[in-house]
Amino acid sequence: MKAFIRHIAFLSKRQMCALLIFAGIAIFHQFIANDKYIVAKTKSGIEFFADKGSSQYGLPSPIPYSASFMDRNNRSVGPFDKQDVSGLYHRHWLGTDSLGRDVLAGLIYGSYVAFQVGLLTVLASTVIGIFFAFWSAYYGDDGLRIDRSKIIWLLIFSGVLIFYMIYSELWIAITLSLVLIAVWTLIVRNSSRDRTKTLALPLDLLVMKLIEVINSIPGLFLILVLLSMFVKPSIWNVILVLVILRWPVITRHMRAEILKIKEEDYIMSAKSIGQSDLRIFLYHIIPMTISPIIIVSSFGFATAILLESTLSFLGIGLAVDQQTWGSIIKQARFDLSAWWLALFPGMAIYLIVILFNAVGDELNKKLRAD
Amino acid sequence: MLAYILKRLLLVVPTLFLISIIAFYLSRNTPQDEVVSIMNMRGLEAESQNERIYKEVYYDLKLDRPNFYFSIVPRNYPHTLNSYPIAKDRALAKDLLKSSYDHKAVKASFRSFEAEKHALEEEHNSQALLDLEFLKDDADSFSRKYLDDSDKYGFILPSFRWHGLDNQYNLWLEQALFHEFGVSISDGKSALSKVRKALLWTLSFTLIDFIISIAFGLMIGLYLSRDPRNKAQMILRQILYLFYAIPVFWLATMLLIYFTTDDYGSWTNIFPSVGIDIYPGESTLKQIFLNFDKLLLPIICLSLHSLAYVSRMVENGITDELSKDYVLLSYSKGMQKKQVLKREVLKNAMTPSITLFMGALASAFSGSLVLEVIYGIPGMGRLMYNALSIADWNVAFCILMLLSLVTIIAYLIGDVLYAYFNPKVRFNN
Numbered sequence: 001m002k003a004f005i006r007h008i009a010f011l012s013k014r015q016m017c018a019l020l021i022f023a024g025i026a027i028f029h030q031f032i033a034n035d036k037y038i039v040a041k042t043k044s045g046i047e048f049f050a051d052k053g054s055s056q057y058g059l060p061s062p063i064p065y066s067a068s069f070m071d072r073n074n075r076s077v078g079p080f081d082k083q084d085v086s087g088l089y090h091r092h093w094l095g096t097d098s099l100g101r102d103v104l105a106g107l108i109y110g111s112y113v114a115f116q117v118g119l120l121t122v123l124a125s126t127v128i129g130i131f132f133a134f135w136s137a138y139y140g141d142d143g144l145r146i147d148r149s150k151i152i153w154l155l156i157f158s159g160v161l162i163f164y165m166i167y168s169e170l171w172i173a174i175t176l177s178l179v180l181i182a183v184w185t186l187i188v189r190n191s192s193r194d195r196t197k198t199l200a201l202p203l204d205l206l207v208m209k210l211i212e213v214i215n216s217i218p219g220l221f222l223i224l225v226l227l228s229m230f231v232k233p234s235i236w237n238v239i240l241v242l243v244i245l246r247w248p249v250i251t252r253h254m255r256a257e258i259l260k261i262k263e264e265d266y267i268m269s270a271k272s273i274g275q276s277d278l279r280i281f282l283y284h285i286i287p288m289t290i291s292p293i294i295i296v297s298s299f300g301f302a303t304a305i306l307l308e309s310t311l312s313f314l315g316i317g318l319a320v321d322q323q324t325w326g327s328i329i330k331q332a333r334f335d336l337s338a339w340w341l342a343l344f345p346g347m348a349i350y351l352i353v354i355l356f357n358a359v360g361d362e363l364n365k366k367l368r369a370d
Numbered sequence: 371m372l373a374y375i376l377k378r379l380l381l382v383v384p385t386l387f388l389i390s391i392i393a394f395y396l397s398r399n400t401p402q403d404e405v406v407s408i409m410n411m412r413g414l415e416a417e418s419q420n421e422r423i424y425k426e427v428y429y430d431l432k433l434d435r436p437n438f439y440f441s442i443v444p445r446n447y448p449h450t451l452n453s454y455p456i457a458k459d460r461a462l463a464k465d466l467l468k469s470s471y472d473h474k475a476v477k478a479s480f481r482s483f484e485a486e487k488h489a490l491e492e493e494h495n496s497q498a499l500l501d502l503e504f505l506k507d508d509a510d511s512f513s514r515k516y517l518d519d520s521d522k523y524g525f526i527l528p529s530f531r532w533h534g535l536d537n538q539y540n541l542w543l544e545q546a547l548f549h550e551f552g553v554s555i556s557d558g559k560s561a562l563s564k565v566r567k568a569l570l571w572t573l574s575f576t577l578i579d580f581i582i583s584i585a586f587g588l589m590i591g592l593y594l595s596r597d598p599r600n601k602a603q604m605i606l607r608q609i610l611y612l613f614y615a616i617p618v619f620w621l622a623t624m625l626l627i628y629f630t631t632d633d634y635g636s637w638t639n640i641f642p643s644v645g646i647d648i649y650p651g652e653s654t655l656k657q658i659f660l661n662f663d664k665l666l667l668p669i670i671c672l673s674l675h676s677l678a679y680v681s682r683m684v685e686n687g688i689t690d691e692l693s694k695d696y697v698l699l700s701y702s703k704g705m706q707k708k709q710v711l712k713r714e715v716l717k718n719a720m721t722p723s724i725t726l727f728m729g730a731l732a733s734a735f736s737g738s739l740v741l742e743v744i745y746g747i748p749g750m751g752r753l754m755y756n757a758l759s760i761a762d763w764n765v766a767f768c769i770l771m772l773l774s775l776v777t778i779i780a781y782l783i784g785d786v787l788y789a790y791f792n793p794k795v796r797f798n799n
Contacts, residue, residue, distance in 0.1 A: 163528050167444050169468060213388055216781075218736045218773045220751060221766070224758045225393070228400050306617055310740060313619050314755075332623055333744065336631050346620035354615040 011359060018355050025108060026115030033063040033105040064090055065102035067109035067323040075100045078340050095340040097331050101323065103340060107348055110325040113235065114305045114352065121242045121304040122297045128243065129250025130289070134281055136207035136251070137258035142200035151199055153188050207255075211248040219245055227317045238317045242304050253296050254289060261288050291367050298360035302353045309349050325349050371789070378782050382775070389774050393767060394539055398437055402761040403457065405431065408555055411760075421456065428455040432541060436533040439540065444526040448473040450533070454480075458506060465509035470523045479516035542767065551771075552764035554757075561768040564753065567654050569772075572737035572749035574658045575668050580734050582669075583676035584727060590677070591684025592711060595692070607685075614678035619740040622671045626744060629667070641667050645746045668741045676730065683726060687719035721791045728784030732777040 011019075030049070031038055040050035040058030050058060065071070071092070073084040078095045085091050094103040135144075146154075157180050164173045214222075223241055230237045261267065261284075270280050312318045312326030325345040332342035405427045414420050428434065436450035447467055454460040459480065466476050483502070490499045505512050545552035550562035590610070594603050613621075630643045646661050658665075691697065692715060700710045739751030750769065757765040 163442065167447075167468065167528075168470075168526060213385060213392070216385065216774045216777045217389055217393075217770065218733075218754075218777070220736060220739055221393075221754060221758075221770050221773070224755060225396050225400065225766075228402060228758060229396070231401050302615075309617065310619055314740065314743060326619075329620060329623055332627060336627050339627055342620070342623045342627055346617065346624065349617050349620060350615060353617065354611075357615055 011362060015355065015359055015362065019359070022111065022352060022355070023115065026112045029108050029112040031061055033066055033102075033108040034061040035064060035066045035069045036061075063102070063105055063108070065092075065105040067101065067106045068321065069101065069105070071096060071100035071102065073100070076335065076338055078338070094344050095338070097328065097338070097341055098335060103328060103344055106323040106328050107325070107345060109323050110328065110345065110348065113322070113324045114308065114349075117235065117239055117242070117308040118301040118304045118356075120239050121246060122300045124239070124243045125246035125250055125300065126293060126297060129247040130254050130286075130293070132207050132247065132251040133254035133258055134285065136204045137255040138262060138277070138281070138285070139201070139203045141202045141204045144201045144203060145198040146201060148197045148199050150188060153184070157184065207251065211251060214244075214248050223311070224316070227311075233317055233319045235318060235322070238308055238311060241317070242307060245307075246300060246304070250296055250300070253292060257289050257292050258285060261285055291363070295360050295363050295367070298356050298363065302356035302360075305349065305356075306353055371786070375782070375786060378785070382778050382782075385778060386771065386774060390543075390767070390771065391539075393770055394437075394542065397761075397763050397766070398538075400761065402759075404555055404761040404763065405433070407760040407762070411556065425455045432538065435541065436531075436537045437539065438537055439533055439535075441531050441533065442528055443531060444470075445529045446470060446472050446523045446526060448477070449531065452538075462506055462509055462512060466513055466517070469509065469513070470526055471513065471517055472521050472523060475517055475521035479512070482516055483512075542764075545764070546767065546771065551768035554765045555762050556756075556760060561764040564765055565750070565768050565772060568737075568748060568750045568753040569735065570654045571658060571747055572742075572751070573734065575665050575672065575741075575747070575749075576734035576737060578669050579672040579676055580730060582673045583680045583730075587677050587680025588684055590681040591688065592716070594681065594685045595688040596707065596711065598689075610678040610681055612678075613674045614682060616675065618671060618675050618738070619744065621674070622668070622741055622744045625667055625671060644744070646748065664745065665747070668738075668745050668747065671741060672738065680723075680726075683723055684719065687722055688715055691715045691719045717791060721788060724787050724791065725781070725784050728780040728787075732773075732780040735776045736773050 025032060034049070036049045036051055037058030038049065038061055040047055041056075042050050052058075052060075074092060074096050076096065076098050077083050077092060079093060081095075083091055092102050092104070094107070096102055097106075161173070161177055161180060164176050222245065226241045226244065227233075227237055267280060267284055270284055275283075309324065309326035309329075312322070312324040313330050315327070315330060318324060318327065325348055328345040329342050332338055335341070405424055408427055409420065409424065414423060434450075434452050434455065436452060441450075444467070451460055451464060454463050463476055463480070466479075467473060483505075487499065487502055490502065505515065542552070550560040551565075552561055553559065554561055554564055590606070594607055597603060625641075626644065629641050642663050644664065644667075646657075646664055649657055649660055652660070688711070697710060697715065700714050705713075735750065736754075737750035737752075739755055741747070742749045742752045743755075750773075754766060754769050756762075757769070
């Protein structure tokens with residue numbers, strides 16, 4: 001945590017503010033743009049997010065529209081066009097789309113989607129990527145040695161388990177797995193400890209081959225096939241696919257870092273006093289990789305947001321009625337005179353992408369200077 | 371070196387094999403149904419109305435064969451579940467088999483179900499027919515009516531089934547190797563010929579972009595690194611950064627909105643409106659040549675972005691190298707900055723960029739779905755998207771195999787060039 005705070009201190013005040021504003025808008029999007037009262041006094045007492053019809057007194061949000069609210073009187077009006085609204089408060093400052101949905105409210109909801117996609121993709125792909133990197137770099141091709149008999153047992157056990165998980169009812173699979181775990185802990189684990197008959201697991205080779213195969217499949221093909229496997233479109237599918245595309249990048253980067261760290265003396269001394277591999281990973285390797293992780297995450301955030309908006313621009317993966325930055329730009333393609341539908345969401349994507357790239361560059365530069 | 375290249379080339383075959391197996395597995399597990407797409411194209415309703423035609427198409431496409439050369443399934447399972455053509459039947463049969471009924475009994479139960487249904491159809495008893503159909507939704511009630519407990523196995527053991535060469539993967543492999551990857555389900559043309567046409571369209575704008583971005587990117591990168599504090603260069607750097615971070619699809623949409631219509635004054639209507647003109651009877655190359663004015667906007671879009679990217683990479687590479695000792699040595703020998711850059715630094719700074727260039731070359735073959743959709747170009751990205759959305763697997767696999775091969779070979783060339791430019795790598799291996 002301390003290391004994390006030290007890195008944040010590297011950022012300039014302007015970048016810090018921009019990051020906080022983006023996160024704030026994304027997290028509190030319901031309080032900023034909503035067609036309901038934030039807090040209202042109704043017949044049943046104080047209520048949050050109450051309908052405007054149900055009460056007379058309430059605290060309205062700064063923008064009186066939510067992303068899905070359709071204003072039937074103002075369809076496809078621009079920011080400077082004459083609008084059929086009562087007063088400046090109800091004006092559509094950035095115009096509306098062909099269904100009468102407010103663009104500004106759409107932008108604010110879109111920032112929530114972008115934040116969610118960026119954050120979850122970065123978190124999940126970093127965790128997966130760093131584990132693979134650890135296995136592949138720390139153990140290498142001959143670091144992890146296991147008894148030959150144990151490998152055979154492990155293969156048999158996992159094969160049997162997978163078979164019954166797929167082909168039989170749940171209770172059989174659960175009982176069987178409990179029995180197998182018991183057999184493993186009681187009998188196999190304490191069986192012969194003949195150090196001479198060990199086999200090295202080529203973890204590095206396996207992980208690198210897996211990454212090579214994933215890299216040689218075109219990304220677009222992977223995205224389209226994986227997204228078509230889900231019956232119902234949802235944002236979680238998009239995040240899952242982005243994680244699958246992203247973790248090899250992080251693994252490659254982190255592998256190079258861990259290979260360097262591995263040779264340091266303090267790792268050797270930790271090993272020599274008998275610390276376990278897990279402890280070395282958590283207490284000696286992770287803290288040293290914090291800086292590259294933050295830099296890669298920052299670029300990853302930008303990439304994830306860019307890919308998500310491209311996908312929703314093409315109408316792949318997300319539900320049709322979900323408002324995102326990309327899906328607002330998509331509508332501009334069908335109505336070429338509605339320049340506001342393309343300009344404002346595009347600016348939002350552009351600013352966020354440039355912000356995260358600048359943060360990554362800045363940290364990179366500062367850390368190199370250290 | 372030759373031995374290394376040969377070794378890598380030999381490794382291409384198992385990698386492609388692995389990719390094809392992964393893709394085949396994925397394709398068998400997507401919810402889209404190619405039989406339904408074919409029926410839709412013929413203007414027919416879904417499977418429930420036209421069960422007879424559905425089955426005909428299903429057997430026509432040989433979808434009733436097993437998926438792979440072998441399978442490991444429980445002993446009560448049939449040879450292959452694909453022998454149930456209707457998806458609903460297959461799901462029901464799977465449920466029944468999971469509760470350990472024997473496959474012969476399951477088959478018999480389906481037969482008695484069909485017999486009962488047939489009898490009811492003769493009587494025109496629509497209410498009873500509907501009730502009967504509902505039975506299929508629930509494996510429990512279905513088994514209570516048509517099966518009894520004597521058909522159940524006890525504890526199920528796995529068994530290994532060998533299917534021989536008459537399986538779907540082998541059929542696909544045969545088509546891929548000897549019959550131009552089979553035919554497309556949408557128009558009956560061979561998959562390879564469709565991909566060849568799309569590839570020409572895609573390469574017509576991506577290759578130009580590739581050449582522009584590398585040639586000018588190198589020049590601009592060199593120019594920028596010459597003097598980091600020059601005013602003009604700082605402005606150029608900011609402009610390049612702008613194009614680097616701009617989303618391609620947004621730039622494309624904005625160019626489309628402002629420069630192809632009369633809405634914002636007639637002087638902005640510079641480029642022709644989108645959509646490729648079709649000249650019947652002409653070859654694809656001639657068509658590309660005749661439509662070249664339509665390809666200008668996509669070329670501009672792509673190359674603005676990649677130009678910024680390449681020049682940034684080159685500049686960063688050169689700045690990294692400039693702080694090294696051998697540069698100081700060259701200066702102390704009395705060389706000018708220009709000479710040092712061209713003779714000493716450039717070659718070293720280029721080595722990290724080789725992998726990048728090769729990756730860009732590989733992705734030039736896969737095209738850009740976004741630009742092809744926005745500007746209506748019938749290229750690779752759109753062909754892949756359309757093929758996958760109607761489950762036209764022959765075309766999709768053809769594209770996948772081609773692009774994977776191109777990617778692997780491009781990276782191989784990259785590694786060889788890397789070793790050529792960087793003696794350190796060469797001596798370590």
